[in-house]
Amino acid sequence: METKQGAVERAYRALKEMAASYKFKPDERLNESTLSVQLNISRTPLREALNRLIAEGFFTFRSGQGFYCRSLNPSEIMDLYEARAAIESEAARLAARRFDPAELAGLQRFLKESEAVYSPGVSPVELVRLDEEFHLRLAKLSGNAELVRLLENVAERIHYIRIIDLQSLSEREGVPAITIRPHVRILAAVKAGNEEGAAREMNAHISRRLEEVTQNVRMAFSRIYAP
Incomplete structure (x- = not known):
């Protein structure tokens, strides 16, 4: 059975590859529900993975709005x-x-x-x-x-x-x-x-x-x- 940390790591790697292969557009808002189903993962480890990727510059978070793909400036x-x-x-x-x-x-x-x-x-x-x-x-x-x-x-x-x-x-x-x-x-x-x-x-x-x-x-x- 997959542990929570294992789920976080799996989601982290999958989201990173998705971002690197242009699956998200710059400034596009991420649909957490869709991603949760797509990656077969609950919302808590999904958000942990997203927060790791914020630190690496892949995504941003807007208070009250959610996660977004970062801009290309x-x-x-x-x-x-x-x-x-x-x-x-x-x-x-x-x-x-x-x-x-x-x-x-x-x-x-x-x-x-x-x-x-x-x-x-x-x-x-x-x-x-x-x-x-x-x-x-x-x-x-x-x-x-x-x-x-x-x-x-x-x-x-x-x-x-x-x-x-x-x-x-x-x-x-x-x-x-x-x-x-x-x-x-x-x-x-x-x-x-x-x-x-x-x-x-x-x-x-x-x-x-x-x-x-x-x-x-x-x-x-x-x-x-x-x-």
Whole structure:
């Protein structure tokens, strides 16, 4: 028999995939009754799952109205990507100066093991999860807890659009376009103690996506509202 926590986790994963595949339109109000029947789950674990996804930027809650799919605002997303580039570039710079060798070796192993996941048919949700873990672990090598907290906040707020971004990229250019090579270059600079090189590689990595994010938001809108 499924436990309450198991039901929450199942609903969380299902709703996340639904949001990532454009099952909900931006600013659309969610029908909890319909979702409860569709997912074969009671309202309490459904709401717990929805609240988890609010924290990750997939949905919002309006008092007295209910849960809504979040908006897609290109200007806000650009601001967040720019903030992310600044935070992560400084974190990479400090990581090159302060990294713990054992933690760096662990991150290198994680990156090598995750390479096999980058294959045809893999969910963009899973790719973003691996990518976020890499960036967060790298930020922790900086030894600066405030930078880590700032990155966690920004990552939560762009999580939804990053899934759209990766999905659009893989559809347009194929899975080989999604690669760990930029991460390998960043780690190499960190390991060499090259502070400027690590910051430069990180900034280039994030800025490449920044240049395409507005286009991908527009593509998402065209996909969502396609007849």
